[in-house]
Amino acid sequence: MARAIALRDYLPHVFILRGRRLLFSHGIYALTGFTALILIIFNGVTDRLIPLYAIGAFLAFTLSQAGMVVHWLHTKDAKHRFVKLFFNGLGAVATGITLIVVLVAKFTSGAWVTALLVPFLIIIMTTIKRHYRRVKLETADPTPLRLSGLEDPIVIIPMARWDKISEKAMRFGLLMSETVKVVHIHGDEQDALGCVWDKMVADPVREANRTLPELITVSSNYRTILSPLMDYILKLEDENPGRKIAVLLPELVVRHWWENLLHNQRVQILKLLLLLKGNQRIVVVNIPWYL
Structure with missing residues (x-):
């Protein structure tokens, strides 16, 4: 019944999907949950x-x-x-x-x-x-594929320090576009990324005769990360009308579900803020690193 109603768009489309045993599992879960609730009441x-x-x-x-x-x-x-x-x-x-x-x-x-x-x-x-x-x-889009106005996006990579995850994001960013901006939020602590930027990033890029990514250091007097980062992304979007902004978010993929409580909190919040405050020109790309 839930599937028949969902086919007519009166219930979420998840009720249309079949489970591993070729049953409409989500409808069964909902029925079980509501039955238990009624029995409790x-x-x-x-x-x-x-x-x-x-x-x-x-x-x-x-x-x-x-x-x-x-x-x-x-x-x-x-x-x-x-x-x-x-x-x-x-x-x-x-x-x-x-x-x-x-x-x-x-x-x-x-x-x-x-x-x-x-x-x-x-x-x-x-x-x-x-x-x-x-x-x-x-x-709905009844028009054919539009190929006019295609341009490489501006790639933004939030980066706190240089490590294997940052390297993976940087390699992918260089594949996407010639315009790569690495945004580092600098607080009261030592600028760990700026100290190694030339050795780890700038020198290898120059040797490969590629366009050097731009390191953007944003000061944060109150040691907040997300607010100044969002302000910079939205400002860059306003300054480049008509051009896509691709935000690459390195993210740890852990083996156990409970380990998610220990990682990626800022990444998830930033992703949610970009989806809420951004528009069609901001693209969020996850860069997974599997532990």
């Missing part, structure tokens, strides 16, 4: 769930019968259309009255959960549908 007494089931069942019956009434009203050439219309209409009225009776009689016994949940789900699904429609309209 009603203290595990399944008899209290009968009003919820009754309301859900009679609501489904009412909607299906009403849907058939609408179907026969729009089907002009069907055989015995008015007979079928009558019986479906009678069924819709009967189940609708039963629904109202059960809802009123069992409202304090747990029916209030369904009475609140159904409108809430309708609002959520409508919001999801509106979002998917907006995304499709905004990303």
Whole structure:
């Protein structure tokens, strides 16, 4: 059911995906989670769930019968259309009255959960549908590939010190563009990158007859890293209208999930800030280093 609804954009598209066992695993996870939550709310007494089931069942019956009434009203050439219309209409009225009776009689016994949940789900699904429609309209591109105005991006590499991870990012940056800017945020401590820049970067680049990357040292009086780095990236973007800005973010890839708590906090925050404050011209590229 979740897959059928997701195919019509009323639920997240993750419910369309099949799992390893060819089942719609995410729908099963959601069903399990909501079932556990309902059992917790009603203290595990399944008899209290009968009003919820009754309301859900009679609501489904009412909607299906009403849907058939609408179907026969729009089907002009069907055989015995008015007979079928009558019986479906009678069924819709009967189940609708039963629904109202059960809802009123069992409202304090747990029916209030369904009475609140159904409108809430309708609002959520409508919001999801509106979002998917907006995304499709905004990303649709019926035009052929545009090759005009292609230009190498300005590559920005945030770098605290020189190590193997920084070298990997630098090599990739030199492959991407001739314009590479290494941004080093300098606080009160010794400038570890500036001391080795000529030996580790500048001299090898000159020997290879390549364009020398530019070292940008930004002072941070309060020893903050992200704020001055974001200010520089956004300023560079404003000064170069129409040109892509590629921000290369070196990132450690650890073996165990819990090791992520020990690394990459600044990288993740910077990535989030770039996605929130940037625009289409800022491209974020992860440079993974596998431990």
